[in-house]
Amino acid sequence: MSAMLSNEKWEAVIGLEVHVQLATKSKAFSASAVQYGAAPNSLTDPTVLALPGSLPVFNEEGLRLAMRLGLALGCTIAKHSRFARKHYFYPDQPAGYQISQYDEPICAGGSVPILEDGVRKEIALTRIHLENDAGKNNHAGARSLVDLNRAGVALCEVVSEPVLRSATEAADYMRSLRQIVRFLGVSEGDMEKGHLRCDANVSIRPRGREAFGTRTELKNINSFKFVQQAIEHEIARQIRALEAGETIVQETRLWDADAGRSRSMRGKEEALDYRYFPDPDLPPLEVSDATIEQIRSELPELPLDARARLIALGLAAADAEQLSSERRLLAYYDATLASLGKSNAKLAANWVSGALLAELGRLGKSIGDSPLEPARLAGLLKLIADDTISGKIAKGILARMMESPDEAKDIVEREGLGQITDSSALEAIVDELLDNNPKQVQGYREGNQKLLGFFVGQVMKATGGKANPKMVNQLLRARLDT
Template sequence: MQWEAVIGLEVHVQLATQSKIFSGASTAFGAEPNTQACAVDLGLPGVLPVLNEGAVAMAVKFGLGINAEIPETSVFDRKNYFYPDLPKGYQTSQMYQPIVGPGEVEITLDDGTTKRIRVHHAHLEEDAGKSLHEDFHGMTGIDLNRAGTPLLEIVSEPDLRSAREAAAYLKAIHAIVTYLGISDGNMAEGSMRCDVNVSVRPKGQETLGTRAEIKNVNSFRFVEKAIAHEIERQVELIEDGGTVVQETRLYDPEADETRSMRTKEEANDYRYFPCPDLLPVVLDQAYVDHLRATLPELPAEKRARFQDELGLSAYDASVLASSRAMAEYFEAVKDVCGDAKLAANWVQVELAGRLNKEGLDIADSPVTAEQLGGLVARVKDETINGKAAKQVFAALWDGEGESADAIIEARGLKQVTDTGAIEAMIDQVIADSPVQVAQYREAAPEKRGKMIGYFVGQVMKASRGTANPQQVNALLKDKLDNA
C-alpha cells in the first residue's frame, strides 16, 4: 500500500527582546544559573506580570510577514500545571485569542518549486526554566534564567507531507524570523524548538490517521530524521496489524528513535482561563500599519524579485534568498559589479564553496561583498580572465590585498587583449612546436578542435595566464589553419 504522511509543526521561536516577556530581567544566554531571574520570574508571592511591548511588536511583525490576520484583540491565558521549573505553577500563554491569526508560509521544495503551508495561528507565551539533573547527586537543580523568556509559538496546519517538506518549512520559518530580526534563530542555544505532529494514512484517503506528537526536536537535521523515523514506525506498526495510539513521544537523536513519553490518558488538564493579571492586548490599526512600514523585504518577495527582475533561475534565487545575510551579501556584490548572474555565480560557487570548506558563516567571510563585487566587475569587463580571477579571490581571502584591482595591479594579472602582443606570443609558440604544428595540419578538420588545446595552453603559459583565452583561440586557429 502507498502511504501518505500528514505533518504539522509547532515551532517555538525565542524572540530577541532585551528583557523578558513579563519582567525586566535580561534574556541574555549563558549567564550563571538564577542570576537573571527577578522576583517576577521566581513567581514570588504578590508579583505581577507586565507585558513587554517589544515582544508584541515582534509577534505582529511575524504575522505581517506571513500575511496573517492580526486580530484587534488578543488575550493571555493561564495554562496550569505543576513542574519544578515552572515557577508560578502555570504558564502564561494565549489559548483562545492569539496575537497572530491565520497566515501562510511559502516553502521551496527540492525541485525548486514552491508550496504554500498554512499557518493556523501564532501566539505569545513565556518560556519555563530548566531542570538540571547532572552534578546534583540524586537531586534536581532549577535554573530560572530562561523562565519568562518570550516565545512565539507558530502552529502550522497539517499541510506538510514529508520529512523533507517539514525541514523546508522549518528553514522557511527560520529565514523569516531572522530576516525580520525578531529572533537570533540560534538552534544550538534553543532559540528555535519544534514539536511535530505526525500521522499516516493510505494515499488517497481523506480522513486523518491517529497522530503522535514528537516533542523538542531542535535542529533542521533532527526534524527530518525524527519525522522520517516516526513515519516509518507508524507505517510498520499499521502494516503489522497494530494501531497508532495518540501520545507524546520524545526524539532521541543519539539512538535516532522516538520513545513514548505519555499517552492521551496521562495528558494534563491544563485548565486554561484568561489571566486576570493582564489586560487584553488591543492593537489599533495605526500601530499595525507602523510596524508594517518597518518590515524588510522577506524571503518569498526576494526570491520572486531575484527571478523576475534579476533573471536568476528559481534555484539560484531560492538559495540566495534563504538567509538575510546571504541575500544582502549577494545584493551588495551585484550592486558593485552590475551583473546579477555573474554575482550569483560567484557568491554561490566560489564564495559559498570556500565558506563551506572552512566551516564559516557568510557573516564571517574574510572577503567582503565590496571586495568580491570589485573582483566580479573585473571579470565582467574582461580586465582579467577566469583563471586570474580565481587567483585574485584566493589572495583576497588570504588578506593579501585591499581590493581586486590592487591585487591585479601588483601581480600583473591584467588580461592581455592587445592582438599584436598575443600574435607575437603565438608566433613564438608555433615556432617552438614544429612537431605539434605538423600533426595538427595533417589531422582531419573535425579532430583539430581538440588538438588546438595544446597551443592555447602554451600561449597562456607564455602570457602567465593573462592572455584573453577567446582571443588566443581565434588567432591560433587562424594562424594554424591558414598558414
C-alpha cells in the same frame, strides 16, 4: 519496508507546533538577560524566580517580533489579544503556571511557503501566539537539578493546520520556517541552542477518506533530522498497528533520538487540567492599525520570493537558492548587482557564492563583516565583464582586495595586470612560440587537436596570464590551421 508499500493505501496527516525563541535581549516579562550557556541560575530576577510580590510586564520587542513574523507569513494581526495562565506544577515552571496566549492569540491564519520539486506550496497556519519558556531540569539519579536561566524567555509558538502529508514535507516546513525567522531577525534560529523546538501531531487515514484518524503528539523533536525520523517512524508505527487490527491511542509520545524510537508518556500526566484563565496581571495587548502598517512597511523580501526574482534574472535554481538562503548574503548580492547592472546577474552570482564566500571562509569571516564591500566587488567584476582582466587574475585581485581598501581598477592599472588585447603584441608571442616548438606544431597539424591547449597554456604562461584567452585561441588557430 511494509510501511512504504502501505503508503499507497494510507495517507499521513501532520500538524506542527514550533516554538521559536524570539531574539529579545531581556526576558518576556522581566529584565534579566537572555543568554545561552551562562552559569546556572545566573540570569534571574524576582519575576523569573516567581518571588512573592513580583509582577510580569511584557517586553514590547517580543510583541514587535511576533507581529513581524505574523505579517511576513500573511497572518491577520489581532488588534486585541491577551495572555492567559496555563497551570501545572513542575520545578522548571516557577510560578506554577506558564503565561501563554490562549483564546486570543496575536496572529491568526497565514502560511509558511515550502518548495515541492521546485514549486512553491503554502502550508496553512492556524495561529501564532506568544508565551514564556520554562527553565531546564537536569536529571541526576534520584534528584533533579533546576536551572532557571531560560525560564521566562520570550517564545512564539507557530501552529500549522494539519495539512502536512509526509515527514519530508514536515522537515521542509521546519527548514523554511527557520530560514524565514532568521531572515526577519525574529529569532537567531540556532537549532543547537534550542531556538526552534518542534512538537508534531501525527495521524493516518486511508487515502481518499476525509475524516481524521486518532492522533498522537510527538514531543522533543528539535532538529530537522529528528523531525523527519520521528514522523516517519510514527507513521510506520501507526500503519503497522492499524494493519494489525489494533487501534491508535491518543497520547503524547516522546522521541528518543538515541534509540531512534518514540515512547509513550501515558500515565505521567493523566490528571492534566491546565485551568486557563486570563492573566489579571497583564492587561490586553492593544495594537493600532498604524503600528501594524509600520511593521508591515519594514518587512524584507522573504527567501522564496527572492529566489523567484533571482531565477527571473537568469540565475540557476541552485544559485538563486543559495543566495536567498540568508538575508545578509542576499543583501550583499543585491548591492553588488546594483553597482554592476542586472545584465551581469550570473557573473555576480558566480563570484559572490563562489570566490567571495570561499575567501571569507578562509579568513573566518561572515558575509556581514566582509572587508570587501559590494561596490568594490562590482568594480572588479566590471573588469571581467569588459575583458580587461581574466577570471584567474581577478581571483588574485579579489584576495588582495580583502586586505586592502584599493579599487580593482587601481590595482590592475598600477600593476599592469590588464589583459593583453593588443593583437600585434600577442602575435609576436605566438609566432615566437610556434618557432620554438616545431614538433608540437607538426603534431597538431597531423591531427592532434589537443595540442591547442598546450599552445594556449604556453601563451598564458608567457604573458603571466594576462592574455585574453579568446584572442589567443583565435590567433593560434589562424596560424596553425593555415
